[in-house]
Amino acid sequence: MSGIYIHIPFCKQACHYCDFHFSTSLKKKDPLLVALQKELVLRAEEFKDREVTSLYFGGGTPSLLEGFELERLIDCVEENYLLAKDAEITLEANPDDLDRDKISTLASTRIDRLSIGIQSFLEEELRLMNRAHSAEQSHLSLELATEFFENLSIDLIYGIPDQTIQKWQQNLNWALKYNLPHISSYALTVEPRTALKSFIDKGLIPEIDEELVEEHFYLLIDTLEKNGYLHYEISNFGKPGYFARNNTAYWQGKSYIGIGPSAHSYDGYGRSWNVRNNSKYIAGLDKGILPLEREKLSKRDRYNEYVMTGLRTQWGVSLEKLKNDFGTAYHDYLLQQSAQYIKDAKLFLEGDILRVTKSGKFLVDGIASHLFMLNLEK
Numbered sequence: 168m169s170g171i172y173i174h175i176p177f178c179k180q181a182c183h184y185c186d187f188h189f190s191t192s193l194k195k196k197d198p199l200l201v202a203l204q205k206e207l208v209l210r211a212e213e214f215k216d217r218e219v220t221s222l223y224f225g226g227g228t229p230s231l232l233e234g235f236e237l238e239r240l241i242d243c244v245e246e247n248y249l250l251a252k253d254a255e256i257t258l259e260a261n262p263d264d265l266d267r268d269k270i271s272t273l274a275s276t277r278i279d280r281l282s283i284g285i286q287s288f289l290e291e292e293l294r295l296m297n298r299a300h301s302a303e304q305s306h307l308s309l310e311l312a313t314e315f316f317e318n319l320s321i322d323l324i325y326g327i328p329d330q331t332i333q334k335w336q337q338n339l340n341w342a343l344k345y346n347l348p349h350i351s352s353y354a355l356t357v358e359p360r361t362a363l364k365s366f367i368d369k370g371l372i373p374e375i376d377e378e379l380v381e382e383h384f385y386l387l388i389d390t391l392e393k394n395g396y397l398h399y400e401i402s403n404f405g406k407p408g409y410f411a412r413n414n415t416a417y418w419q420g421k422s423y424i425g426i427g428p429s430a431h432s433y434d435g436y437g438r439s440w441n442v443r444n445n446s447k448y449i450a451g452l453d454k455g456i457l458p459l460e461r462e463k464l465s466k467r468d469r470y471n472e473y474v475m476t477g478l479r480t481q482w483g484v485s486l487e488k489l490k491n492d493f494g495t496a497y498h499d500y501l502l503q504q505s506a507q508y509i510k511d512a513k514l515f516l517e518g519d520i521l522r523v524t525k526s527g528k529f530l531v532d533g534i535a536s537h538l539f540m541l542n543l544e545k
């Protein structure tokens with residue numbers, strides 16, 4: 168189970184909260200697409216003899232690409248890697264790109280899953296976030312997408328300033344209307360150096376209300392679980408058989424290659440990350456050089472990563488795996504660090520699996536960081 172992620176670093180406009188890597192100019196689109204193919208070819212060795220079970224176009228906004236451009240990239244993967252016959256091929260798409268023509272073109276390619284950046288069904292919330300689409304397009308894109316694709320996911324954002332609990336419930340009710348197999352939902356976070364941060368600092372937009380965010384989070388869980396979704400990762404809900412393959416591989420510590428500027432890769436022992444700049448990325452690949460930096464993960468880094476991803480998912484942290492992969496000292500350390508959280512009913516042990524309780528879910532990142540190994544030997 169291995170995955171390839173391809174980053175398409177272009178967007179129509181900058182959403183106020185976004186700190187991903189993208190450019191709003193499409194001038195370098197063609198050379199960038201050539202560079203992506205070069206990187207795919209150069210890195211094929213890394214996945215020699217390994218079956219690729221998921222291919223994911225993320226961004227940025229991959230739906231800005233034409234159908235034939237996406238097909239060319241899929242061809243390149245197929246020619247250089249062992250792309251499984253039933254590989255899940257996902258495209259992130261924005262509602263404003265999805266008219267009937269575009270969706271039917273996408274449906275005629277090998278892409279079999281769309282992840283649509285709805286974020287909200289309310290006009291005022293979309294405007295506050297500076298999304299390029301309207302509330303009407305949120306609905307239209309889903310009406311069309313459900314006609315052409317069976318495997319669909321949407322993204323929704325909660326904790327938006329001025330988003331009352333009623334407005335959030337309204338968003339969830341609309342999402343449920345489309346009977347989607349998968350929903351991802353994230354709290355709005357204020358990243359440094361974003362327009363949102365500067366508007367909040369200037370008092371133009373109210374601060375995020377953490378208590379309301381927590382209320383939204385639990386309303387999300389209760390509403391979706393009541394409607395047949397499994398809460399399999401802290402921000403992800405799927406009907407049985409519809410967990411996102413690409414992300415699941417990542418959470419389960421499987422290898423993935425990230426292609427494109429700013430994309431990250433992981434091979435079980437180390438990480439690498441590509442340069443976060445379109446021109447430098449293109450120039451590097453023009454010379455046949457991979458524009459990336461690598462880091463080998465220490466045992467401690469791998470333990471910390473396993474604890475974080477394990478607690479964020481329904482699979483939890485296996486004490487047996489911990490003992491086998493990291494040794495008794497790590498196993499004992501985790502038990503000692505988690506004792507108080509177990510007493511406070513934020514974590515629980517079921518057999519040899521450590522998981523977060525419902526009331527621990529909202530705090531999961533903070534809890535995981537208290538279980539991290541900070542200063543033992545590498």
Ligand code: SF4
Pocket residue numbers: 177178179180181182185186187189226227228261284
């Ligand atoms: S469309 Fe996505 S990647 Fe592009 S600016 Fe908005 S949130 Fe960021």
